[in-house]
Amino acid sequence: MSAVLSEANPDERRMLADSVAGFVRQGKDNNGVHRARAVKAGASPLDRETWQQMADLGWLGxxxxxxxxxxxxxxxxxxxxxxxxxxxxxxxxxVATAFAQAVLAGCDNAELVDELLGASATGDTLLAVAWQPAVASLALDELDERLEGGRLTATRRLVQPSGADVFVVAVRDENGLALYRLPCDTPGVTVETQTQVDGHAVATLVCDGVELGAADCLAAGAVGEAALLRGLCVARVAASAELLGLADRLFTLTSDYLASRKQFGAQLSSFQVLRHRAVDLYIQRELMRNALRQAVRAFDSGADLVAVQRAAARAKSRCADAALKIAREAVQLHGAIGYTEEADVGVYLRRVIALAAWLGNATAQRREYARLTRAAA
Structure with a gap:
């Protein structure tokens, strides 16, 4: 059962959960694990047909x-x-698309925002937020490149999805932090890709004197900064939820394996040391659930931005740490088969490794939580 079904709007969330369950298990040749393996093997990072199905189900909206x-x-x-x-x-x-949509929803150029969000909801336009000037940059004050004469020369790293049609790029201008629309085919834009451990690609967006006009400005000053900060919170909570889904499936796969595999004539699950390790993983999973519930509750209750930031950082920290622990233990508890390409646990492990680091790993989130707590004191 989803970690947030018992919270606000339980009926809507239950229907969504049922919709997802039916979608992801369409058959052995079209389920998520199969598609993930195809991406790892070099297939296109985005199956447009599957993406359109998700749009038709309303998820992208x-x-x-x-x-x-x-x-x-x-x-x-x-x-x-x-x-x-x-x-x-x-x-x-x-999750990356939800990040971009959440940022746009906080912008005040209504006409342009409606155009981009509408095209994203229908699956016609793929959006990505380009905001990190360096791999380790997680603070907005590290954005120091400025628009000079309406032109931008800058680099943005770790952009996902790499094949975005339109980027929402964060820059500095006379008003402070600003967000601009930047189509991928704009003159002066170069997109370089790098493959992660799970096969997904991240982009490095290089802008060489790219012209950004007033018509492309989505938000500026305090509005732009608040939109990006809240979008980051939404993305971290959604990423935490995906990590919980990955960890929950890993726990189930491992529990089933221990219950079915025999050694010395006895089920592996009957050995006390293995049962203790399984209980530890169960506890980690439940801690993830609770952290996610608290983060969602902060949004549902209309908490202020600082409270939402703290809740999102706490959830991402807990879920990243716990999911990595569960994934590593799952591989070990499967024994030699857990290290083979045929074992599904490897697919989940690789995705956990990549997702746990995105938008700041557990250590970075704890530092962010401490910073916010000190500032509020």
């Missing part, structure tokens, strides 16, 4: 306001879908 053609639902609904997709290791960039 969850974070999009109704005025922009979306469903206007909340972070809890995003978490339900992300958790379900994680449970089948689905490789589609659902």
């Amino acid at each position: 969850i974070a999009v306001p109704e005025a922009s053609g979306g469903l206007g639902l909340g972070v809890g609904e995003l978490a339900v879908v992300a958790e379900g997709l994680g449970g089948e290791a689905a490789p589609e960039p659902f």
Whole structure:
């Protein structure tokens, strides 16, 4: 059962969870693990047909306001879908897209925002946020490149999805932090890709004197900064939900394996030391659930931005650490077969490794939580 079904809007979330469960298990040749293996083997990072199916189900419109053609639902609904997709290791960039949509929803260029969000909700346009000037950059004050004469020369790293049609790029201008629309085919834009351990590609966006006009500005100053900060919170909570889905499936796979595999004439699950290790993993999974519930509750209750930031950092820290522990233990408890390409646990492990680091690993999230706590004191 999803970690957030018992929270606000339980009926809507239950229907979403059922929808995801039906989608991800369409058959052995089209389930999430199969698609993830195909991406790792070099297939296109995005199956447009599958992506369109997700759009037709309404999932790509969850974070999009109704005025922009979306469903206007909340972070809890995003978490339900992300958790379900994680449970089948689905490789589609659902969480990265929700990140971009959440940032756009906080911008104040209404006409341009509606255009981009509407195209994203229908699956026609793939969006990505380009905001990190360096791999280890997680603070907005590290964005120091400025628009000079309306032109930008800068680099943005770790951009996902790498094949985005439009980037939402964060820059500095006379008003402070600003967000601009940047189509991928804009003159002066170069997109370089690098493959991660799970086969997904991340992009390095290089802008060489790229012209950014007032018509492309989505938000500036305090509005732009708040939009990016809140979008980061949404993305971290959704990523936490996907990590929970991955970890939950790993726990189930491992429990089933221990119950079915025999050694010395006895089931592995009957050995006390292995049962203790399985209980430890169960506890880690439940801690993930609780951290995710608290983060979703912060959004549902309309908490202020600082409270939401703290809740998101706490959830991402807990879920990243616990998912990595569960994934590593799952491989070990499977024994030699856990290290083979044929074992599904390897697919989940690779995705956990990549996702746990995205938008800041557990250590970075704890530092962010401490910084926010000190600032509020």
